[in-house]
Amino acid sequence: MKSAAVVNFAPAKGSVEIREIEKPEIGEDDVLLEVANVGVCGSDLHQWTADHSWPVNYPVVLGHEFGGHIAALGKRVVGWKEGDRVVSETAAVIDQNNPMSRKGLYNLDPTRKGFGYGVNGAMTRFVRVPARCLHAVPTQLGFEQACLTEPCCVAFNAVVENSRLKPGDRVIVIGPGTIGILCAAMARLCGADVALVGLEADRQRLDVGKIYGCEGIVGDAAAWAKQRDGLGADCIIDAAGASVTLKNAMQWVRPNGHITKVGWGPQPLGFSLDPIVQKNVTLQGSFSHNWPIWERVIALMAGGRLDVKPIIGGVWPVTEWHEAFEKMHSGAVVKSVLKPA
Numbered sequence: 001m002k003s004a005a006v007v008n009f010a011p012a013k014g015s016v017e018i019r020e021i022e023k024p025e026i027g028e029d030d031v032l033l034e035v036a037n038v039g040v041c042g043s044d045l046h047q048w049t050a051d052h053s054w055p056v057n058y059p060v061v062l063g064h065e066f067g068g069h070i071a072a073l074g075k076r077v078v079g080w081k082e083g084d085r086v087v088s089e090t091a092a093v094i095d096q097n098n099p100m101s102r103k104g105l106y107n108l109d110p111t112r113k114g115f116g117y118g119v120n121g122a123m124t125r126f127v128r129v130p131a132r133c134l135h136a137v138p139t140q141l142g143f144e145q146a147c148l149t150e151p152c153c154v155a156f157n158a159v160v161e162n163s164r165l166k167p168g169d170r171v172i173v174i175g176p177g178t179i180g181i182l183c184a185a186m187a188r189l190c191g192a193d194v195a196l197v198g199l200e201a202d203r204q205r206l207d208v209g210k211i212y213g214c215e216g217i218v219g220d221a222a223a224w225a226k227q228r229d230g231l232g233a234d235c236i237i238d239a240a241g242a243s244v245t246l247k248n249a250m251q252w253v254r255p256n257g258h259i260t261k262v263g264w265g266p267q268p269l270g271f272s273l274d275p276i277v278q279k280n281v282t283l284q285g286s287f288s289h290n291w292p293i294w295e296r297v298i299a300l301m302a303g304g305r306l307d308v309k310p311i312i313g314g315v316w317p318v319t320e321w322h323e324a325f326e327k328m329h330s331g332a333v334v335k336s337v338l339k340p341a
């Protein structure tokens, strides 16, 4: 039986098309996951527009934010059964003996390969998933929401693990894309006062941030940062895809404050980092997520404390991937979700 899949087949710009693919073979430690929903990520768009900076194993099925039912199990898989509702982590291939993996930080194993670029992803009906990637999804959490566990975990790692916010902190999140909005929502859950900062063209997405109780600011957030005592924000979370935003972050952060970078930009810096020294600021990177973060985020989503519905702009069959990608690319929606055709 063949199924339609969104395939990124070459490095040239626009090299994405629907192809009919066979049901994947699974290994002894894998399950066959029947996809219910899969989120479109900014990185899927980057592979489509060929402005990504990571190696891709062409041709590859896109999609790494997904959930569904277990359709078959490998011989050695224990603890799961056919029909179980699950979401999958993204680290499809890791070296279990890498010292980072042994520490539980397999997200930082440099040999890690993810779904959608290293191995076939989930923008199709069936995907092969190692059982160690699975997490159970309670029935009250629908898959259209559950498939977005992954970006929520990115936000949890940036905001909770890597920024250690405290109630009452004043936090500025730069960049109102999916990750920025979810970081802002997560900071609200931590009890922070939050401003979400974007450009003129981001007004619609800043309004989505307001649903999570965040202030929306176009352009300069210096006044908001200094509003309480004149010194600046406790933490800046940079979720923009441009290096230059670090300059704003250094300006808006208070002495002894914290800057966490979760957005990437390959552009070189054209300014001095001296404010980091002078203000005694911590500059922290944040990448991906691991098992305990997934368990915690699913609990937050299933318990209704973290609701991703406000960011979902629509659900399209995979065969209409182009419209779903285009809507996100133009900024008309924050997040597009697909389902098998």
Ligand SMILES: [Zn+2]
Binding pocket: 041, 042, 043, 064, 065, 150, 151
């Ligand atoms: Zn992603």
